[in-house]
Amino acid sequence: MTLPDPALLIPQMADALSQHLARHGIDEPQFIGIRTGGVWVAQALLEHMAESSALGVLDVSFYRDDFTRNGLHPQVQPSELPFEIEGRHLVLIDDVLMSGRTVRAAMNELFDYGRPASISLVCLLDLDARELPIRPDVVGATLSLEPGERVKLLGPAPLALERQTLAAH
Amino acid sequence: MTAAKPPLQLNDQGQLRHFLSLDGLSRDLLNEILDTADSFLEVGARAVKKVPLLRGKTVCNVFFENSTRTRTTFELAAKRLSADVITLNVSTSSTSKGETLTDTLRNLEAMAADMFVVRHGDSGAAHFIAEHVCPGVAIINGGDGRHAHPTQGMLDMLTIRRHKGDFDKLSVAIVGDILHSRVARSNMLALKTLGCPDIRVIGPRTLLPVGLEQYGVQVFTDMDQGLAGVDVVIMLRLQRERMQGGLLPSEGEFFRLYGLTPQRLALANPEAIVMHPGPINRGVEIDSAVADGSQSVILNQVTYGIAIRMAVLSMAMSGQTAQRQTNSESEEQA
Numbered sequence: 001m002t003l004p005d006p007a008l009l010i011p012q013m014a015d016a017l018s019q020h021l022a023r024h025g026i027d028e029p030q031f032i033g034i035r036t037g038g039v040w041v042a043q044a045l046l047e048h049m050a051e052s053s054a055l056g057v058l059d060v061s062f063y064r065d066d067f068t069r070n071g072l073h074p075q076v077q078p079s080e081l082p083f084e085i086e087g088r089h090l091v092l093i094d095d096v097l098m099s100g101r102t103v104r105a106a107m108n109e110l111f112d113y114g115r116p117a118s119i120s121l122v123c124l125l126d127l128d129a130r131e132l133p134i135r136p137d138v139v140g141a142t143l144s145l146e147p148g149e150r151v152k153l154l155g156p157a158p159l160a161l162e163r164q165t166l167a168a169h
Numbered sequence: 170m171t172a173a174k175p176p177l178q179l180n181d182q183g184q185l186r187h188f189l190s191l192d193g194l195s196r197d198l199l200n201e202i203l204d205t206a207d208s209f210l211e212v213g214a215r216a217v218k219k220v221p222l223l224r225g226k227t228v229c230n231v232f233f234e235n236s237t238r239t240r241t242t243f244e245l246a247a248k249r250l251s252a253d254v255i256t257l258n259v260s261t262s263s264t265s266k267g268e269t270l271t272d273t274l275r276n277l278e279a280m281a282a283d284m285f286v287v288r289h290g291d292s293g294a295a296h297f298i299a300e301h302v303c304p305g306v307a308i309i310n311g312g313d314g315r316h317a318h319p320t321q322g323m324l325d326m327l328t329i330r331r332h333k334g335d336f337d338k339l340s341v342a343i344v345g346d347i348l349h350s351r352v353a354r355s356n357m358l359a360l361k362t363l364g365c366p367d368i369r370v371i372g373p374r375t376l377l378p379v380g381l382e383q384y385g386v387q388v389f390t391d392m393d394q395g396l397a398g399v400d401v402v403i404m405l406r407l408q409r410e411r412m413q414g415g416l417l418p419s420e421g422e423f424f425r426l427y428g429l430t431p432q433r434l435a436l437a438n439p440e441a442i443v444m445h446p447g448p449i450n451r452g453v454e455i456d457s458a459v460a461d462g463s464q465s466v467i468l469n470q471v472t473y474g475i476a477i478r479m480a481v482l483s484m485a486m487s488g489q490t491a492q493r494q495t496n497s498e499s500e501e502q503a
Contacts, residue, residue: 059208062220062483069494071184071487072222074201078211112217 006159009140014048016138029089032056037095040155041124056081063105086114095153097123100134186488187299187308188481190317191358205480223252229282230256233289243286246478292316307485322355324477328470332442340367345405345454348376352446357384371395375416396436404445420453430456442466
């Protein structure tokens with residue numbers, strides 16, 4: 001199965017996001033990308049939507065639930081949220097939704113900054129492998145992988161999806 | 170002392186699992202510590218200054234020697250990582266080092282802590298404990314005798330990097346009681362590893378240790394000469410409590426020759442920063458006008474110290490975890 005082209009997914013996602021926000025009566029949401037791939041997707045989305053508001057960047061390394069198994073990510077960088085979280089409507093953007101654990105970590109981190117009015121989730125790809133009750137509000141494409149396969153987003157420009165096979169242990 | 174042995178403080182993947190000395194640590198690893206600390210600084214600026222990284226872990230601070238800043242910043246660092254923290258102030262008795270440490274070690278192991286931060290008056294104490302502690306427990310050196318104070322060394326490097334940028338163009342002077350200073354040793358090692366081309370050491374001959382050449386430093390006994398054009402001045406505390414005999418005529422004389430006054434600071438680069446590991450002795454090694462002046466970053470150092478300690482605690486815990494995985498995988502294969 002060929003992987004979709006992100007350049008074709010972004011316009012559809014932008015439309016779907018606008019409709020989602022309109023349906024829920026959300027004005028002036030704050031956009032937040034999850035480092036690294038989610039930030040690229042967010043930048044592409046904001047550009048397509050001609051949205052000029054500041055983009056927040058979240059690094060969830062300190063909030064991952066697999067620290068005791070996998071340790072600390074060596075290239076952790078500071079999160080940058082140049083706006084208030086308290087009482088705001090947030091749009092959280094990631095590249096590939098797999099288990100949902102990254103999104104959970106991201107939500108835990110966001111709540112340490114304040115209590116948002118709402119969080120909407122946008123993902124480029126949903127791999128239909130969720131381990132938590134976390135579902136995207138807007139998704140570019142859904143696909144299932146063979147066991148041992150992963151998808152990685154390459155970027156920032158142009159965005160491309162790449163299939164990877166994990167080395168068998 | 171660690172160089173000839175296999176690197177006790179690193180795991181099989183070359184990650185930290187203890188933090189005992191900056192000796193033998195690569196530039197990449199030092200930069201990783203600084204980068205991780207930068208991210209923790211951002212956490213310290215939030216309303217909720219806490220991340221869940223070490224939730225459920227127990228960190229035990231064991232201080233055989235007095236400390237306020239190091240002890241409290243290690244405590245804060247562990248708490249901001251969501252670890253449970255206990256602090257033991259163990260007064261140093263006159264029993265011999267081997268007996269005291271071995272006994273103490275057995276007691277500490279019985280507490281089933283995941284990590285110990287150790288400060289001790291004897292050089293090599295943290296190293297000794299790391300060699301004998303049960304596997305999976307990380308030992309962090311909070312200062313051992315005259316040997317090393319690696320978290321202070323790294324927080325000084327973070328201070329320099331944040332205020333002056335890259336190390337490869339900087340001129341750094343370390344001034345005062347070098348002989349008794351573990352901070353000076355850790356700083357010289359870190360600066361050399363990070364590629365600082367001009368490291369100067371300034372002090373009276375009686376307070377300069379032998380063998381300074383191995384650190385690749387220039388030695389000055391004349392402070393005015395040594396300070397000329399430097400970008401960073403690291404002042405050290407005069408450690409009267411460690412001095413036996415007549416190393417110094419008097420504190421007044423020391424201040425006259427090696428105290429950092431505004432007049433002397435004017436010899437350095439006009440943009441130079443002034444650092445001090447604390448506690449400062451006003452009027453002994455540093456003039457109040459300098460300590461409280463616009464070029465002083467002494468209080469910033471304390472803030473950076475929390476972030477550095479958060480970085481080291483989480484990286485060592487992470488390295489222990491990785492080692493445990495490697496060990497269990499090789500057991501499965503065997």
